[in-house]
Amino acid sequence: MALWVDKHRPKALQALDYHSEISERLESMSNTSSLPHLFFFGPSGAGKKTRIQALLKQLFGPTVLKTRLDSRTFETPTKRKIEINMITSSVHIELNPSDAGNYDRYIVQNVIKEIAQNHPLIQNKNVPFKVLVINEVDKLSKQAQAGLRRTMEKYTSVCRIILVGCNQSKVIDPLKSRCLGIRVSAPTVDEIASVLISTGQKENVSVPPTLASQIATLSGRNLRRALLMLESAHTQNPALDSTVKAPRCDWEEYIVKLAGEITGEQSPQKLLQAREMLYELLINCIPSSVIMKSLTIELLKNCDDSLKVEVVKWATFYEGRMNGGKEIFHLEAFVAKFMALYKEYLTNLFG
Amino acid sequence: MMKFLTKKGDGAKKTSPFASKATSPEKRKVPPSSSLSSSESPTKATAAGSSPSPSPAKKKVKVGASPNENKRPEQETVDMTLDASDDEDLLPPSKPKPKPKATRKSIGNDGSDSDDGDFQLDDDAAQDDDDDDFSDEEDLLPPSKSKSKSKSSKSPKKAAKKKKAVIDDSDTDDEVLVVSPKKQKPPTTVDLSAEVSSPPKKKATPKTTPKKRTPAKKSPKKPTGPPPKATSLEMSRFDGSSRALENYTFVFTGVLGSMSRDDAEDYVKIHGGRVTTGVSGKTSYLVMGTELEDGRPTVEGSKYKKAHAQPEKTALLESEYELFALTKMLHEKVEGSTPAPAPAPAPAPAKANPYAASKPAVANPYAKPAVANPYASSKPAVTNPYAQTSKPAATNPYTQTSKPAAANPYSQSSSSSTFTSNSGPPKPTGAPTGGGRANVNDRNALWADKYAPSDIKHILGNGGSVKKLTMWINSWEDTFNNPNRKPGKDSRRAALLSGPPGIGKTTTATLVSEFCDRHVLELNASDARGKKDLEAALGDVLGSQVLSFAPVAKKKKKKRVLIMDEVDGMGAGDRQGMAELIKLIKQSKIPIICICNDRSSQKVRSLANSCLDLKFMRPTKTVIARRAVEIGYHENMDIEPNAAEALAESCGNDIRQVMNALQMWATKAKGKDKAPGERISLKYKEFKDRSGEIGKDEMLRVSMFDAGKMIMEGMRGFSDKSEADKRLHFFKRNDAFFTDYGMMGLLVHQNYPKVVAQQYTNQAKTTEEKQVVANRLADATAAMSDFGVLEDMVRGGDQHWELLTSAAALCVQTGSIAGGPNGGFLPGFPEFPGWLGKNSSKGKHDRLLGELQHHMNVCVNASMTEIRSSYIPAFRAKIMKLMKHPEGPKMEEVISMMDEYGLSREDIFETMDEFCMGKNNDNQKFANIDSKVKSAFTRQYNSGVHKSQALVAEQGVSAKKKKKKVKGEAGDGEDDEEESDGEDEEDSEAMLKAFGKKKKKAPAKKKAKPKAKK
Secondary structure, three states, rough: OOOHHHHHHOOOHHHHOOOHHHHHHHHHHHHHHOOOOEEOOOOOOOHHHHHHHHHHHHHHHHHOOEEEEEEEEEEEOOOEEEEEEEEEEEOOEOOOOOOHHHHHHHHHHHHEEEEEEEOOOOOOOOOOOOOEOOOHHOOHHHHEEEEEEEHHHHHHOOOEEEEEOOOHHHOOOHHHHEEEEEEOOOOOHHHHHHHHHHHHHHHOOOHHHHHHHHHHOOOOOOHHHHHHHHHHHHHHOOOOOOOOOOOOHHHHHHHEEEEEHHHHOHHHHHHHHHHHHHHHHOOOOOOHHHHHHHHHHHOOOOOOHHHHHHHHHHHHHHHHHOOOOOOHHHHHHHHHHHHHHHHHHHHHHHH | OOHHHHHOOOHHHHHHHHHHHHHHHHHHHHHOOOOOOOOOOOOOOOOOOOOOOOOHHHHHHHHOOOOOOHHHHHHHHHHHHHHHHHHOOOOOOOOOOOOOHHHHHHHHOOOOOHHHHHHHHOOOOOOOOOOHHHHHHHOOOOHHHHHHHHHHOOOOHHHHHHHHHHHHHHHHHHHHHHHOOOOOOOOHHHHHHHHOHHHHHHHOOOHHHHHHOOOHHOOOOOOOOOOOOHHHHHHHOOOOOOOOOOOOOOEOOOOOOOOOOOHHHHHHOOOOOEEEEOOOOOOOEEEEOOOOOOOEEEEOOOOHHHHOOOOOOOOEOOHHHHHHHHHHHHHHHHHHOOOOOOOOOOOOOOHHHHHHHHHHHHHOOOOOHHHOOOOHOOOOOOOOOOOOOOOOOOOHHHHHOOOOOOOOOOHHHHHHHHOOOOOOOOOOOOOOOOOOOOOOOOOOOHHHHHHOOOHHOOOOOHHHHHHHHHHHHHHHHHHHHOOOOOOOOOOOOOEEEEOOOOOOHHHHHHHHHOOOOEEEEOOOOOOOOOOHHHHHHHHHHHHHHHOOOOHHHHHEEEEEEEOOOEEEEOOOOOOOOOHHHHHHHHHOOOOOEEEOOOOOOHHHHHHOOOOOEEEEEOOHHHHHHHHHHHHHOOOOOOOOHHHHHHHHOOOOOHHHHHHHHHHHHHHHHHHHOOOOOOOEEEOHHHHHHHHHHHHHHHHHOOOOHHHHHHHHOOOOHHHHHOHHHHHHHHHHHHHOOOOOOHHHHHHHHHHHHHHHHHHHHHHOOOOOHHHHHHHHHHHHHHHHHHHHHHHHHHHHEEEEEOHHHHHHHHHHHHHHHHHHOOOOOOOOOOOOHHHHHHHHHHHHHHHHHHEEEEEEHOOOOOOOOHHHHHHHHHHHHOOOHHHHOOOOOOHHHHHHHHHHHHOOHHHHHHHHHHHOOOOOOOHOOHHOHHHHHHHHHHHHHHHHHOOOHHHHHHOOOOOOOOOOOOHHHHHHHHOOOOOOOHHHHHHHHHEEEEEEEHHHHHHHHHHHHHHOOO
């Protein structure tokens, strides 16, 4: 018994619900034997992986679906053992080098290169190559990305690489120039709502349109999350009607609370309190960029237009810095900046 | 004030020069004379212009003060003083009432010839002054203490009496010196009496009193509100030669308006005063700033309250200007009463007289201090704290040092202090006992060698450890070489001395060994100490004795002792040396003393287990200072006690380095054209000016926390400083960053908001001010964020270490902004960086999430982020619902879902619980499901076979790349899994156990760590 989101996930290009122009292009690509390197980018929950999966199925047939979990261990020059997990089928390998953190470039230099060099196990006349899917490529360090450049050119005869990432601006230009970029934008609220309703039909649940669009909005146009939210709502209250509220995730509620604290009082003491809450979020593996984004959206609700510009400016400023290990520094800097701005704003407003 | 004297009573004017003339010759004539604590004694040596009020005066005063006090007019007081000074040459002033401490001390010193006090600890001495340096001194100077102890224990009544007497005396003095309430009728006195009787009013009165009295005579510089310029004037007025504040103890509280605390302390020290940190019975003045560091009024501080409670002992100075004025006044006294070249620093007491006389009449700004009469209490025998005069005749060595050491008072005093065994004339202590030591009679010998202790009694500090070591060696034979008994479990064949360099560990080891009549064999870092070397060199030695070729009488077989010096220096070159050493220790037939600096180093830790652990501390600066002064005396140097203390401090209480520095100073001074035999002086001011040449790099000794504090608090009155000072201060803070560059950023990050918070709450009152502080907070965090960027570049992939200096500057910038233009204040001790703990738990959660993702990868293609932010909440809701289903837990459904996603029982019940935010979400946690339901679930789950079990096993023994089957191959997979089922379950169980343990330990560790660091 799987969750709806996995159970009703489309497996073929033709079955995809939206972005039909992308589906068409991918389908035509899969019919020729020359597939370029691809770079799928777009927000999470938009359907990048689903499209890749469908594309691969189109290319190789159902063998692609016979996957297994595999892991590989290798030693860095500093004698540190790194283990990398990957999902493999006979025709493709999917891996996530950014898991290795700072050692990601060794993975690129060793594992990926080695995989790319080897000929595919099953010789297929139509598709004379295997596919290597590299996830979260935007989280790779610059060195690791640079390490991919030559590999991508050198072994084209036997290997095609599909890069997947959310943020294309964090991928270096040389990589982007080697790939055909495919932007999978987030589905619109209406598209999500219609998917929700059709999924409901498959499960014999009637989803009221108001609830569907409410969930779609709350999910931040993330289809995966929307589906999960729908199912959660259904679990809480099996008879979905228009009175049902879309449930929010624990961490989202926490960020709302944090935003409330910040707008409630602006003082150094509050900053210290906010620091603790930010730490709590980080410890819970909520990525700093997600925190920044959600927090900014929450904070903006209390601002007028002139202030919004400033706040967003600083949010992006500090978000751009959050690459290293000490995200808390930048999150805090944003919070403090907001406090100063907001305090001034309140003073001007109420005297 | 002097002006006034001239006007009012011409006698007064005459008096002071006269008195001083009288005293100084006397001083020379009777050098050994001195602090007779009884009234019969001749001039106290300290009379050097500072002698206490002469006894006749005293008597008169007392007479006047007694029943008919009230009738005595002001003028009388003046007269009396005149009398007193007139008499001074004839009848030397007695020192009837030493300051309370002084009394105790001199009493204590009476019989301090005895040597046995060395190891004694005295609690009595410390009873009424806790953190006072003085008490330290006493603690460390056993002889005097033992005395005082015995005395006090013998005759508590007597002691009490004495104390009482002292207090009485001070009262009388009050009357004499300050027109004190009881004596005086004039309306002004009313105020004063009010002051005396009701201390709380004190603050209010002082300002009014001077005006009321004789406004016309006000001294031009009124202490309460001279323009800031006056400060520099005042300060420049006194060069380092003034000893006006000698014998007074100062405590500072709050933020001074025009100068930093450090500058103010320097100022006092330059003038010979002592500065302590806490108010005690010995505190003569409390200098109050405008407000406390945290912005509260000074009167709320505990120091003020304490001082206020003892007006008879401690006087209050409202601001640093009063301090300057006081110094100026006392200084003029010195100048006025001492003939020009008077070399000996003049302790205040003698001057107290004219002062006293003048006081009533003058519109005296110091009236307030006088209420709690400092002069009175200090007057007679406010002995120099360094005065270790054990014998009635012994002079204060420090004030006397300028005199030819005729009946050498110094040696006498020293006999009571540290050179306990030599009561004869001073001689270098380094008797040629240590065979290998430098020839101490060599004039060019290093002082550090020349004056190295030659007897265990001369070792400074660490008495307990020395005693333990001695006992240990003495009992060694009996413990380990006694065929009749087995060594006990707790007995150790080796001792480990640990402590910072330069405090006498090696010396102690050698001396103690010699004291125990053993031959010393020493191996240090200059010897090869690898495994083989040790075997070769020591294998035979450890069981043997020394053959002596000395004359027959001494031809006694001597046992050996092995000293392994610098064991923490046994490095890579000394292969296996440490292991071999430990092995040797276990079989040794002779005691082995190991010495190291860093007790906690990994190498030494293993050794420490088999050793008697003796930790050596740095002796306090007062003890070292005293020894330095003594040695200076032998070497023809006059060292001011304050200078000696500052020197000790700047050397980090490293005796050896103090000696080296002193010797360097002496050589340098000799180099100038000085007549042979002329004494070299080391004054506090000179020292401060040149300490850069001598001191150890002070930043090396600053702890990480203090350095962080320095970065965040900055300098008080920073904005008023000159450009050069500002730059210097930046470099200082910059250096502070490098005390621990890996940690400092985090430490500052952890604490700087508290600095801002303190200002936000306590200082910013209006909305605008709060806004300014809020903006500053934003700027500080921005700087911290800049720092974070650089730090990432330094530590990130490219290792741009060249940016570290810029990162340091940014860190200082953060602190600087947080502290504000005038310096900030960090309440309490700096917190240990929380980032470390948070980061490690984040790492743990990342790992857990990674595992979860790996398990779920079977059918989910989401990134870790998506799993955390979307899947886990949905999963939790779903499973929770099923487990708490109104028709009973739907376990089959849960299990089938788990199998679908490749999740194990632990993934659900342990891992997912880790990702649950908020404190009120307990009902969302699986751990809180009814335990019956849980165990039922576990049974049911274990009865089946699951992919996840194999997955767990695979991760547990990941070396073998077990292949895991997925959806499509589920059928095939079944067989494999059944085979390895039992084994896997065991594996997973073991893992679970281990993991559970880890989890429990983790929080405890986190808490313990910061503490340990602190």
